Amino acid sequence: MRAVVYRGANDLRLEEVPVPRSNANELLVKVAVCGVCPTDIKKIQYATVPPPRIFGHETAGTIVTVGAKVKKFTVGERVALHHHVPCLNCHACRHRAFAQCPQYKRTGITAGFEPAGGGYAQYVRVLPFVLPGVVRIPARNSFLEGAMLEPVNTVLKAVERLSLLRGDTVLVAGQGPIGLMFTRLLALRGMKVIATDLLRSRLELAQEFAAKWLWGPNGNQSKTHNPGVHSSRIETGSLANVVERVTRGRGLDAAIVAVPLDTVVREAQGLLRGGGQLLLFSHTRRGENTCLDLATVCVDEKDLLGSYSADFSLQNDVARLVFSRRLDVRRLITHEFPLEQTAAAVKLAAHPSQNSLKIVVSQMDENTK
Numbered sequence: 001m002r003a004v005v006y007r008g009a010n011d012l013r014l015e016e017v018p019v020p021r022s023n024a025n026e027l028l029v030k031v032a033v034c035g036v037c038p039t040d041i042k043k044i045q046y047a048t049v050p051p052p053r054i055f056g057h058e059t060a061g062t063i064v065t066v067g068a069k070v071k072k073f074t075v076g077e078r079v080a081l082h083h084h085v086p087c088l089n090c091h092a093c094r095h096r097a098f099a100q101c102p103q104y105k106r107t108g109i110t111a112g113f114e115p116a117g118g119g120y121a122q123y124v125r126v127l128p129f130v131l132p133g134v135v136r137i138p139a140r141n142s143f144l145e146g147a148m149l150e151p152v153n154t155v156l157k158a159v160e161r162l163s164l165l166r167g168d169t170v171l172v173a174g175q176g177p178i179g180l181m182f183t184r185l186l187a188l189r190g191m192k193v194i195a196t197d198l199l200r201s202r203l204e205l206a207q208e209f210a211a212k213w214l215w216g217p218n219g220n221q222s223k224t225h226n227p228g229v230h231s232s233r234i235e236t237g238s239l240a241n242v243v244e245r246v247t248r249g250r251g252l253d254a255a256i257v258a259v260p261l262d263t264v265v266r267e268a269q270g271l272l273r274g275g276g277q278l279l280l281f282s283h284t285r286r287g288e289n290t291c292l293d294l295a296t297v298c299v300d301e302k303d304l305l306g307s308y309s310a311d312f313s314l315q316n317d318v319a320r321l322v323f324s325r326r327l328d329v330r331r332l333i334t335h336e337f338p339l340e341q342t343a344a345a346v347k348l349a350a351h352p353s354q355n356s357l358k359i360v361v362s363q364m365d366e367n368t369k
């Protein structure tokens with residue numbers, strides 16, 4: 001079969017590799033779609049894990065082989081996969097810190113070599129311990145929607161970490177695919193979202209996703225040539241002034257930082273009310289430090305939180321949100337690349353253009369769409 005093999009930093013090669021052999025406790029899935037995820041991009045760019053590997057973990061496809069001992073699935077079912085599933089028994093799992101569970105840290109989907117997701121290949125093997133993470137895609141939904149379950153789960157998990165009340169004001173800094181998911185999920189829960197981004201096109205979508213206020217650093221000039229956004233909706237002036245005005249001087253109840261920028265972290269932390277929460281979602285690179293007045297945490301009780309990866313127990317909620325299209329992930333997918341162009345897909349995801357959001361590698365032919 002064809003697979004895109006990671007051979008070193010920024011070195012992805014289309015190669016011929018054996019179709020993985022699944023055993024009696026496993027499934028073999030023919031891949032239709034695999035999303036390009038920032039965590040994989042970092043591994044590829046900075047060679048943080050040794051090659052060779054076949055990446056890609058936001059995978060949806062069709063079951064082609066069901067092991068003799070697997071009871072729950074049948075050949076031909078359209079499914080979305082989760083490459084990490086917690087054991088639900090260990091110390092970390094009992095504390096609901098699923099991403100810290102030793103089993104969870106193992107990758108259970110592979111197309112060969114050290115398991116790394118395998119979605120950038122024609123077929124993947126689903127190991128026994130991630131079978132509970134296999135979700136059927138309803139007939140009316142597409143593989144594209146199925147492939148978004150994993151990233152949406154990571155966002156819902158982060159939202160669940162916040163202690164919010166309906167009507168609270170939340171800043172979502174960065175309206176890339178992840179930031180837009182935050183905007184939508186928070187709006188669905190009745191939060192008033194201030195969405196910020198450098199790009200107007202992203203603010204437009206944040207508006208569609210029910211952000212209450214939009215802010216860009218040059219909001220005022222950009223609105224003149226901006227037919228898509230109702231000009232009244234782009235806030236002018238500094239972000240601090242906007243927060244001051246819309247919260248009547250109280251400050252933000254929470255801020256989500258979905259861009260890996262230190263300046264944004266410190267600005268957002270400064271805009272929180274006492275007792276507010278700052279959640280980091282994009283700081284996945286080790287070694288980044290910041291300077292923080294610790295009395296803002298101790299005396300002002302501003303919580304500093306992080307969230308990483310998915311929460312297995314939210315799987316059904318996520319499937320409902322995506323498949324009902326209350327969170328319409330189709331709006332987020334702007335580019336589909338064929339398997340041979342996976343390297344180009346990763347490159348565009350790493351360096352987004354004005355109109356690029358979620359990028360996927362698609363092996364759907366006309367019949368499977």
Ligand SMILES: [Zn+2]
Pocket residue numbers: 037038039057058150151
């Ligand atoms: Zn991912």
Ligand SMILES: [Zn+2]
Pocket residue numbers: 086087088089090091092093101102103104
């Ligand atoms: Zn565990």
